[in-house]
Amino acid sequence: MIVLKMAFRNIFRQKRRSLFTGLSVVGGFALAVIFIGWSDGSYNSIIDQFTRTRLGHIQIHEKTYLDRPTLYKTFADVPKIGAVLDRTSGVEAWTPRVFSAGLAGAGDQSAGARIIGIDPQREERTTRFEGTIIQGRPFRGPAAREAILGKGLAEILQAKLGDEIVLLSQGADGSIAEDQYQLVGVTSSGDEMTDRIAYYLPLSTAQDFLVLGAKVHEIAVVVSKLGRVQAVSRAIAAGLADPALSVEPWQVFAKSFYDAMKADQAGLWVMLFVIVIIVAVGVLNTVLMSVLERRREYGLLKAVGTRPGGIVRLVVLEVLILSVISMVIGAGLGLGANAFLARHGIRFGSGFTYGGMVFDTMRSEINLRSFTIPAVTVFVSALLVGLFPAIKASRTEPARTMRMH
Amino acid sequence: MRKLLVLALAALTSLPLLPQESPPARAEEIVRRMDELYRSSTSEALVEMEVVTPEWQRTLRMRAWSRGMKDTFIRILEPKKEEGFATLRIGNEMWNYLPKTAKVLKVPPSMMMSSWMGSDFTNDDLVKEFTFVESYRFEMTTPDAPEPGLVYVKCVPKEGLPIVWGSVVLAVRESDLMPVWEKYYDEKGRLARDIEFKDVRTFGGRRIPATMELVPAAKEGHKTVLRYVEAKFDIPLSPDIFTLRNLQAGR
Numbered sequence: 001m002i003v004l005k006m007a008f009r010n011i012f013r014q015k016r017r018s019l020f021t022g023l024s025v026v027g028g029f030a031l032a033v034i035f036i037g038w039s040d041g042s043y044n045s046i047i048d049q050f051t052r053t054r055l056g057h058i059q060i061h062e063k064t065y066l067d068r069p070t071l072y073k074t075f076a077d078v079p080k081i082g083a084v085l086d087r088t089s090g091v092e093a094w095t096p097r098v099f100s101a102g103l104a105g106a107g108d109q110s111a112g113a114r115i116i117g118i119d120p121q122r123e124e125r126t127t128r129f130e131g132t133i134i135q136g137r138p139f140r141g142p143a144a145r146e147a148i149l150g151k152g153l154a155e156i157l158q159a160k161l162g163d164e165i166v167l168l169s170q171g172a173d174g175s176i177a178e179d180q181y182q183l184v185g186v187t188s189s190g191d192e193m194t195d196r197i198a199y200y201l202p203l204s205t206a207q208d209f210l211v212l213g214a215k216v217h218e219i220a221v222v223v224s225k226l227g228r229v230q231a232v233s234r235a236i237a238a239g240l241a242d243p244a245l246s247v248e249p250w251q252v253f254a255k256s257f258y259d260a261m262k263a264d265q266a267g268l269w270v271m272l273f274v275i276v277i278i279v280a281v282g283v284l285n286t287v288l289m290s291v292l293e294r295r296r297e298y299g300l301l302k303a304v305g306t307r308p309g310g311i312v313r314l315v316v317l318e319v320l321i322l323s324v325i326s327m328v329i330g331a332g333l334g335l336g337a338n339a340f341l342a343r344h345g346i347r348f349g350s351g352f353t354y355g356g357m358v359f360d361t362m363r364s365e366i367n368l369r370s371f372t373i374p375a376v377t378v379f380v381s382a383l384l385v386g387l388f389p390a391i392k393a394s395r396t397e398p399a400r401t402m403r404m405h
Numbered sequence: 406m407r408k409l410l411v412l413a414l415a416a417l418t419s420l421p422l423l424p425q426e427s428p429p430a431r432a433e434e435i436v437r438r439m440d441e442l443y444r445s446s447t448s449e450a451l452v453e454m455e456v457v458t459p460e461w462q463r464t465l466r467m468r469a470w471s472r473g474m475k476d477t478f479i480r481i482l483e484p485k486k487e488e489g490f491a492t493l494r495i496g497n498e499m500w501n502y503l504p505k506t507a508k509v510l511k512v513p514p515s516m517m518m519s520s521w522m523g524s525d526f527t528n529d530d531l532v533k534e535f536t537f538v539e540s541y542r543f544e545m546t547t548p549d550a551p552e553p554g555l556v557y558v559k560c561v562p563k564e565g566l567p568i569v570w571g572s573v574v575l576a577v578r579e580s581d582l583m584p585v586w587e588k589y590y591d592e593k594g595r596l597a598r599d600i601e602f603k604d605v606r607t608f609g610g611r612r613i614p615a616t617m618e619l620v621p622a623a624k625e626g627h628k629t630v631l632r633y634v635e636a637k638f639d640i641p642l643s644p645d646i647f648t649l650r651n652l653q654a655g656r
Contacts, residue, residue, distance in 0.1 A: 072460045103501075105510040112516055166508045168501060170523045174461040176487050178503040 003310065007317040014290065018322060021286035025326035025378060026333065028279025032272060032374035033334025034364070038341060039268050041365030043261060048226060050257060051250045053127055054189060056095070056220025058233045059253050063246040065217065066253055071100050071172055074215035075245060081219060084239040090232040092224045095122035096216040098206050102169030102177070104149075104199050106157040113153060113199040115169060117206025117216075126222050129187075136161045136185035143204040147181035150198030151188045159183050167199065171211030179209055272373070280381040284388070287319055291389035298393045299401035308394035315393050319386030320379075327378060331371055338364045432545050432558045435577050436537035439584055440474070442613055443636075447472050450608075450636040456524045459626035465522065466634075476647045477531050481522075492521070493652045494531050502652045509653055518569065525598070525621045525629040537573070540566050546574065554579050570597065584614060596622045608636035 011018045051057050060081065062073040075081075078096045085094045098117035103110055120139040123129040130138045139146050147165045149157070159165055164180040171177045181201065189195055207213065223232045229249045237247040251258045291298075298311055341364030443450075448471045455464045466483040480491040489504030499512040517529045537543060541560035548557055558575045562568040571592040576585045587600040598621045602614035617631040645651055 103510060103512065103516060105508065108511065110511045110513055112513060164506075166503060166506055166510055168503060168510055170520075172460070174456060174458065174463045174523050175484075176490055176522065178490075178505050180506045180508065 003314050003317060007314055007321055010314070010318055011322060017286065017290050021283060021290075021319075022322055022326040022329075024282030024286065025279060025323050025382065026330040028275060028282065029327050029330030029374050029378050030333040030337070032275050032279075032377070033331060033370050034337045034341070035271065035275065036268075036370035036373055037334070037338040037364045037366055039265075040367055040370060041342065041363045043265070044226060044365060045363060047250075047261065049190065051226075051254070052222055053132065054191065054194070055250060055254055056126060057223045057226065057229045058221040058236065058247060058249050060219040060221070060236070060240075061217065061246050061248075063244055066246065066248065069099070069217070071170070071210065071212075074098075074172075074212060074217055076213070076215045078214065078216055078219065081240060081245075085219070085221060085236060088232065088235050088239050090223050090225065090228050090235070092222045093122070093126040094219055094221045095119055095126040096203065097123075097218045097220060098203065098210060098212055098215075099217050100169050100206075100210050102167050102199065104153065104157060105166040105168070106159040106163050106183075109157045109159075110166075111153060111156045112197060113167070114194075114197040115167065115199050115201060115206060115210070117201050117203045117210075119203045126220060132187045132189050133185045134188045136183070138185060139200075139202045140184075142202045143208075144184075144202050145181050145205060146184040146202065148185035148187055148200040149183060150195030150200075151186055152192060152196030153198060154183070154186045156196070161186070165199070167209070169210065171209075172215075173211045175211065177209050177211065181205070272377075276377045276381055279378055280385050283319070283323075283382050284385040287315070287386050288389045288392075291315060291393045295393070295396050295401045298396040299398040302396060303398040303402065311394040311396075312387075312390040315390035316383065316386045319382050319390075323379060323382040327375055330378075331375075334370070334374075335366065338366050338370065340364075342366055429544070431556075432543045433538065435556070435558045435575060435582055436541070436543050436560060438577075438582050439575055439587075440536040440538055442584065443633075444471055444474060445611075445638045447640055447642045448636065448638050449640060449642065451634040453632040453634055454522070454524060455630040455632070456522075457626070457628040457630075458523075458624075463523075470642060470646050472642060472647055474536060478646050478651065479531070490522075491652055492531065493647065493649065494528075495647060499528055499531070500649065500652055509649065525619050525624070525627055535562070535566060535568055537575075540568065541573070548574070552576075555585060581612075583612070598622055604632075606633075608633065609638050609640075611636075611638050 060075075062075050065073040082094060082096075085091050096119055098115075100115040102113050102115050104113035105111075118129065119142055120129075121142075124138070133148065134151065136148070139148065147167075149159060149165065157165065161183055163183045165183050166180045167178065169177045187195070187198065187200065189198070201209065203216075207215070221232075221236065223229055230251070233247055233249040240247065301311060302308075343363075345363035448469075450469050451466070452469055453464055453466050456462065463484070465481055465487065467479050467481045469477065469479045471477050475494075475496045477494045478491070481487045481489065487504075489502070491502040493500045493502075497514070499517070501510045501512060502508075503510060512528055518527050520526070521528050521531060535541070537560050541562050543558050543560040546557045546559040551557065555576045556579045558577070560573045560575065562570060562572075569591070570589050571594060572590045574588045574590070576587075577583060578585060583605055584602045586602065588596060589598045589600075591597045598619060601618045601620075602616070603618065604614060604616040605612055606615040608615075613633065613636070615633045619629045619631075621627050
């Protein structure tokens with residue numbers, strides 16, 4: 001108990017020294033909190049935007065579709081699968097889709113197109129498709145003879161709302177598929193590559209055009225919590241129990257995106273490591289200085305009978321008390337900054353592109369790990385850093401050090 | 406008289422002693438024939454195309470006109486659903502006519518390597534933009550297991566040309582230089598496609614293999630067979646055939 005009392009007394013006796021040590025910890029801790037909150041926020045918003053607005057969090061396909069997608073790798077029984085999805089907890093919404101490649105034309109212009117057949121209502125509930133329509137309106141119904149084009153494709157074709165857009169492709173029976181649909185909307189998904197080729201048709205219209213009957217290529221599922229994707233994905237697979245289907249979370253079907261994310265996350269850890277080193281060096285510096293200038297004091301302590309272990313405990317305790325106080329202040333600062341960034345975000349003038357998506361505002365995220373990770377690292381590093389000068393202090397020779405001044 | 410006979414005899418006996426056709430000249434003769442096999446100044450043909458895939462099988466009947474190496478016009482006659490669908494290719498440019506919508510659609514350059522009408526032929530195959538004689542280096546070659554009666558020519562594209570193949574090997578009959586097969590290899594030397602020529606028949610005084618069977622190596626279960634039902638060569642053709650107006654006319 002006396003050690004604790006002495007530790008506190010030592011801290012408050014040298015206010016300036018304690019302030020400097022504390023400031024380096026406060027600064028480092030707050031920096032780490034903001035840094036983690038900020039990058040988690042950015043990653044999650046990128047992932048959420050990437051998956052939710054386009055791919056869905058989970059996708060269901062014929063089992064070999066992802067290896068090599070073709071027009072023929074379809075599955076039927078959408079209502080039955082839908083019933084399983086509706087029963088699975090954690091599933092927020094789902095939507096069936098068909099895909100093919102074709103040639104689109106308007107006037108004298110023509111360009112390769114990716115035909116995407118969507119269920120207008122379900123797509124809206126799942127990916128908020130209507131929110132991406134920047135011109136015109138959504139489809140009237142699942143069998144409307146209407147087309148919505150990606151912004152880029154509409155520009156290439158120089159197509160205006162109301163124009164008939166010719167489409168040439170091949171049906172699943174090998175026949176030539178050709179027809180024309182009225183342009184009712186232009187969409188901007190945020191992904192320029194997609195928008196340069198996207199030719200959306202209502203689901204039934206697309207199925208008729210491609211001679212697919214009631215078959216589809218994909219069901220995209222959105223879950224209510226991003227963190228539960230893998231568990232929900234397993235639950236769906238178990239619920240379907242169909243070996244002819246594959247149920248994959250975005251980490252699998254968007255593997256290159258996931259890998260890019262992971263690589264960037266690795267970069268985050270390196271940054272965090274650098275921040276911790278800076279904090280640790282700051283703490284070491286101030287603690288070492290304070291120990292060295294107090295050698296006489298430790299000599300005296302030993303002379304009056306304090307054991308080396310007692311001195312170690314005293315110095316370490318001082319460091320820890322200082323760290324805890326600093327962390328509380330740092331946490332407050334970090335929380336405040338993150339709360340501000342979470343609400344307002346930082347706007348980038350022209351936005352930046354990541355994975356083909358354009359982002360213009362990045363927001364912070366307040367989560368538990370943005371506090372636990374810096375807390376543990378700062379605590380451990382302060383302890384390790386404090387230990388060295390503490391041991392040095394404990395080895396002080398009383399007679400020699402006391403004679404020094 | 407006697408002198409004449411001696412001369413004639415000398416001429417006859419000396420025949421085998423004449424220098425044989427040199428190998429490069431022979432290779433050139435083979436590739437030139439290959440280039441001109443189904444073409445000439447003009448041609449008109451009735452062709453059946455059978456496309457076999459693991460998912461479906463269908464046969465199209467079409468009439469095709471060609472002029473030189475670069476211009477082609479094809480109109481589909483059967484089946485009913487595709488009747489009237491037409492393709493016009495002039496040099497590097499290509500258009501399709503879609504009968505249902507009565508529209509003409511230009512095929513962008515990026516889609517030249519796409520399948521033509523769901524077959525294993527590409528849009529680019531419709532014209533011989535690159536002839537063996539002009540765009541390839543060629544030499545006689547002997548494969549690992551040569552068949553008796555066949556001779557082989559290996560063709561490698563000249564540098565700087567947008568040709569997707571690494572090399573092409575032609576096999577022709579030694580007796581009449583009639584093509585037997587053509588194997589296309591990619592840049593890594595893997596077989597990409599194999600065309601077999603069969604059923605040699607005479608059309609309008611010209612002997613050609615009436616059946617051409619294309620098997621792409623990468624696509625299992627796929628096959629396209631072209632059969633010439635009728636063919637005429639070097640006939641007068643109206644220049645109007647190879648026009649957008651004719652394409653748009655729709656039948």
